[in-house]
Amino acid sequence: MSLLIYFIIVPLAAAMLTALINVRAKDKASIIPIVAGLILLGLSLYCARQLNFAQVLIYKIGGWLPPLGMSLVVDGLSGLLLVAVNLISLLVLVYSSKYMRHYTDDWKFYSLFLIMLCGMNGVLLSSDLFNLYVFLEIASLSGYALVAFGVSAEDLEASFKYMVMGAMASIFILLGIAMLYSYTSTLNMAEMAQALSTRPAGFLISFVSVLFLAGFGLKAALVPFHAWLPDAHSSAPSPVSAVLSGLVIKTLGIYALSRVFFNCLGISNKVLMALMFLGALSMVVGAFLALKQSDIKRMLAYSSISQIGYIVFALGVGTPLAILGALFHILNHAASKSALFLNAGTIERAIGTRDINKMGGLNAKLPVTGYTSLMGSMSISGIPPFAGFWSKLLIIIAAVQAGQIAYSAVAVIVSIVTLIYYLRFHTKVFLGIPAQNTAEVKEACGAIKWPVIILGFICLAGGLLLIPSFRDFLNRGVDVLVSGINYKDAIFQAVK
Amino acid sequence: MNNQAGMSLIVKTITRLTVGLIFIYGIYIMLQGHSSPGGGFAGGVIIALSFIHLILAFGRKAVFQKMNEARGLILISSGALAFLLLSTLGFLGIFSKGLMPFSDAAIALLVSSGLFAMFLVLIGLASKEKKQ
Numbered sequence: 020m021s022l023l024i025y026f027i028i029v030p031l032a033a034a035m036l037t038a039l040i041n042v043r044a045k046d047k048a049s050i051i052p053i054v055a056g057l058i059l060l061g062l063s064l065y066c067a068r069q070l071n072f073a074q075v076l077i078y079k080i081g082g083w084l085p086p087l088g089m090s091l092v093v094d095g096l097s098g099l100l101l102v103a104v105n106l107i108s109l110l111v112l113v114y115s116s117k118y119m120r121h122y123t124d125d126w127k128f129y130s131l132f133l134i135m136l137c138g139m140n141g142v143l144l145s146s147d148l149f150n151l152y153v154f155l156e157i158a159s160l161s162g163y164a165l166v167a168f169g170v171s172a173e174d175l176e177a178s179f180k181y182m183v184m185g186a187m188a189s190i191f192i193l194l195g196i197a198m199l200y201s202y203t204s205t206l207n208m209a210e211m212a213q214a215l216s217t218r219p220a221g222f223l224i225s226f227v228s229v230l231f232l233a234g235f236g237l238k239a240a241l242v243p244f245h246a247w248l249p250d251a252h253s254s255a256p257s258p259v260s261a262v263l264s265g266l267v268i269k270t271l272g273i274y275a276l277s278r279v280f281f282n283c284l285g286i287s288n289k290v291l292m293a294l295m296f297l298g299a300l301s302m303v304v305g306a307f308l309a310l311k312q313s314d315i316k317r318m319l320a321y322s323s324i325s326q327i328g329y330i331v332f333a334l335g336v337g338t339p340l341a342i343l344g345a346l347f348h349i350l351n352h353a354a355s356k357s358a359l360f361l362n363a364g365t366i367e368r369a370i371g372t373r374d375i376n377k378m379g380g381l382n383a384k385l386p387v388t389g390y391t392s393l394m395g396s397m398s399i400s401g402i403p404p405f406a407g408f409w410s411k412l413l414i415i416i417a418a419v420q421a422g423q424i425a426y427s428a429v430a431v432i433v434s435i436v437t438l439i440y441y442l443r444f445h446t447k448v449f450l451g452i453p454a455q456n457t458a459e460v461k462e463a464c465g466a467i468k469w470p471v472i473i474l475g476f477i478c479l480a481g482g483l484l485l486i487p488s489f490r491d492f493l494n495r496g497v498d499v500l501v502s503g504i505n506y507k508d509a510i511f512q513a514v515k
Numbered sequence: 516m517n518n519q520a521g522m523s524l525i526v527k528t529i530t531r532l533t534v535g536l537i538f539i540y541g542i543y544i545m546l547q548g549h550s551s552p553g554g555g556f557a558g559g560v561i562i563a564l565s566f567i568h569l570i571l572a573f574g575r576k577a578v579f580q581k582m583n584e585a586r587g588l589i590l591i592s593s594g595a596l597a598f599l600l601l602s603t604l605g606f607l608g609i610f611s612k613g614l615m616p617f618s619d620a621a622i623a624l625l626v627s628s629g630l631f632a633m634f635l636v637l638i639g640l641a642s643k644e645k646k647q
Contacts, residue, residue, distance in 0.1 A: 021606070024606055028599065028603055028606075031595075031599055032596065032599055032600075032603075035592045035593075035595045036592075036596065038588065038591070038592040039589060039592035039593055039596060
């Protein structure tokens with residue numbers, strides 16, 4: 020599968036080409052990025068289809084076998100996330116082709132965005148811990164710059180905070196990787212799992228687990244490590260918040276966390292307990308902090324923390340059903356949160372404020388935004404038949420089956436709290452008496468409307484992924500995580 | 516050349532004598548990188564230093580006639596793109612060896628223009644140039 024390398028080449032080349040062409044000619048900066056996004060989406064769908072025939076797709080760079088050379092690997096889990104990442108990035112790029120016009124030098128946005136996309140694809144593809152770290156840094160660094168894109172004082176402060184916390188996370192992760200490397204003399208994840216399985220799990224593994232938990236927890240914004248997220252996600256331009264909240268914290272945080280813990284270190288009961296506790300804590304804290312926010316994007320950012328809590332909690336429960344719920348919730352949350360952040364951007368552009376109290380009656384003026392926001396928020400709060408309902412149901416059923424009654428009660432209560440703050444958001448912004456500042460608001464054009472319509476449709480129809488003929492798409496991802504450190508055997512088999 | 520801008524006559528004379536040597540030394544380091552100490556990054560840094568040297572000695576006007584921010588940005592992207600293109604050719608099997616000097620040249624282009632642009636931003640000349 021030499022096609023896998025194009026997941027990295029295409030966004031990088033598109034980023035450089037956009038920068039090269041648009042230094043002087045500044046119009047139509049969005050064409051190359053959108054074409055690149057289409058190619059990437061096609062590639063990821065093709066890979067997802069190829070996974071029907073092979074358990075693992077592998078590309079050995081330069082033909083070198085893994086202990087010596089590096090390889091790119093797509094398995095069920097990364098195939099699933101590749102489709103989500105590239106689909107939502109394409110929709111966000113289409114949206115920003117209109118939205119980012121108002122910023123000066125919007126080609127810089129596209130360049131940085133594509134480099135971030137390259138980083139995320141690289142994290143999903145790499146089978147090597149150090150490669151994973153490098154791509155994680157690529158995605159994070161362009162993320163820091165994108166958060167500061169508006170260059171107002173608030174943006175720069177948020178970006179600085181994000182950068183300091185992100186650098187701390189990177190240090191933790193790098194230290195963990197260095198320790199594992201000194202212990203096992205290899206960086207390839209399959210080889211490392213092999214080496215670790217022959218040695219006793221000593222103090223070092225626990226220490227490395229803590230480092231990774233803190234590092235990836237910071238990237239994923241789990242609760243003790245969440246302080247950067249509300250600032251960064253609310254002050255970034257809306258397309259950036261949509262991607263940061265919908266994709267970046269999931270690929271850099273949750274995917275990397277689960278890949279390292281489940282497939283490389285081998286999951287232990289202590290780690291599962293820690294994940295479950297941190298997940299439940301994030302759920303509760305995020306939801307209750309979101310209740311009081313009057314800034315739309317800040318509310319959405321806290322809601323992201325809460326939903327990340329659901330995902331990590333489900334990973335912590337650790338049964339196949341719970342992991343299915345977690346992966347499904349990753350997809351649902353990505354779709355609905357991107358739709359909501361994009362809509363928040365449309366609202367901010369239309370009436371010039373993000374304050375929930377200065378809005379009202381927008382549904383009459385912006386019907387598309389109103390209804391897609393309704394779909395997104397209902398999906399996140401878990402109202403049937405929207406997709407979010409099914410994933411939350413799976414998570415709660417799995418928690419009850421695993422005997423975690425107290426935690427599952429917490430999950431149900433937080434779901435109700437989620438519904439409360441999304442209904443508050445919806446009634447204040449879209450229903451009620453139209454506020455004065457909405458008088459001149461007009462419905463946006465096609466490039467702004469269609470991406471959120473598609474995302475809203477995914478929120479509505481995403482539940483269909485659970486019916487048996489589509490279910491393999493999710494189940495393959497579940498199989499990868501459930502197989503734990505035996506995952507290495509699949510890699511060794513594919514390498515030969 | 517304007518005698519008022521920049522540093523004293525001594526510095527200017529020495530600069531005039533040395534800057535070409537520094538530039539050529541950068542190119543030498545860049546091209547020999549695959550077989551001796553050095554390489555694209557080190558060579559690029561030395562090339563960028565020759566331009567920075569010129570700014571320090573003669574003032575910005577003399578340098579901006581040859582090199583400005585937009586040109587620097589174009590060079591950065593074309594350097595990165597050239598490096599990517601070379602490696603893609605390798606993946607496609609068109610080249611299998613002998614690429615190192617070319618890759619080093621691409622990296623040197625990227626690093627020298629990138630470092631120069633960074634220098635302009637850090638000393639605040641990039642924004643001043645736009646206003647003029």
